[in-house]
Amino acid sequence: MTESTSPSREVRGSHRAAGLLTLLEALAVLGFAGFYVYEMVTGATDDVTRAATSGTLILVFGLGLLALARGWARAADWPRTPTVLWNALLLPVAWSLHESDRTPVALTVGLVAVASIVAAVSAPGRRTDGRPDGERDTDVVS
Secondary structure, X not given: OOOOOOXXXXXXHHHHXXXXXXXXXXXXXXXXXXXXXXXXXXXXXXXXXXXXXXHHHHHHHHHHHHHHHHHHHOOOOOOHHHHHHHHHHHHHHHHHHHHOOOHHHHHHHHHHHHHHHHHHHHOOOOOOOOOOOOOOOOOOOO
């Protein structure tokens, strides 16, 4: 069996943009996790269990976003779909923020989400020997 060698990947502007926007989102999400820790430490929360659960869930999402940012920095193919999905889910969040009279925050969330989607979709995927994305060499040499 022969192994196909992966061509060296070039980190392009769209990879950088997607990575930086994802890193920005990760830092914001991790900041919210830190806020829950602060609430628990200072006793500002009425329900410590809820704060701990929310903080842990938000921490997991923040770490996932950091992994996506690292993937973009390495020009990997895999971060595209999770990045688009995450940011598509942020669009209703932005709308909800707008509906609750938090328009500046809503605009920020919405603009970052749209910019991230555009950067992720415009990032070039792996192209080998003129094959479409995801198609691999399956020939077996005896």
